[in-house]
Amino acid sequence: DTAVSQTPKYLVTQMGNDKSIKCEQNLGHDTMYWYKQDSKKFLKIMFSYNNKELIINETVPNRFSPKSPDKAHLNLHINSLELGDSAVYFCASTLSGRVYEQYFGPGTRLTVT
């Protein structure tokens, strides 16, 4: 009965490859997010999706593309991976309204070699 789940938990790949990380939530939320946590542990938002529409896209390279097949899923596709993409990626979700309490997934540790 996991609320927000991500797969895979670990991902090791070589530079130049294309990879995807999947996220699913069973909370009935309508907004989902992707965050990147770098080696210094700083958490920064990458994307948020509300009702299948991208709300805000921070200064993220266009090699990163979120894809939401439905409200319960928000996948992250990364093309032409670079060393600097190595980080932990977290998915989160919330229910839009006045109170945006976020629930986080366990994270995906991406290592690019």
Place this chain on the structure above:
Amino acid sequence: KQEVTQIPAALSVPEGENLVLNCSFTDSAIYNLQWFRQDPGKGLTSLLLIQSSQREQTSGRLNASLDKSSGRSTLYIAASQPGDSATYLCAVNYYNYGQNFVFGPGTRLSVLP
């Protein structure tokens, strides 16, 4: 620029002490503020969420306060235990940032037995 800062960056206390973690934000126009806990190699666990109309929230040994006018929130942990050792993150939902949160860098807490 809307930022969130947290002090101290790290804190080490003996078991049983009461302690306070601080979070500062740059704009008083916020929807809410959320405190999280992150254990090493794990995801984020929501501890408390304070809406902009509230002054404080309590859960067990945790108490979070909010002072919008001064741009500050504090997380008070009573009778600390070794199991409280983790990184504590503060996240602010600013009005003009839509449904997105800005995270602070966190306070790394160690409670010594």
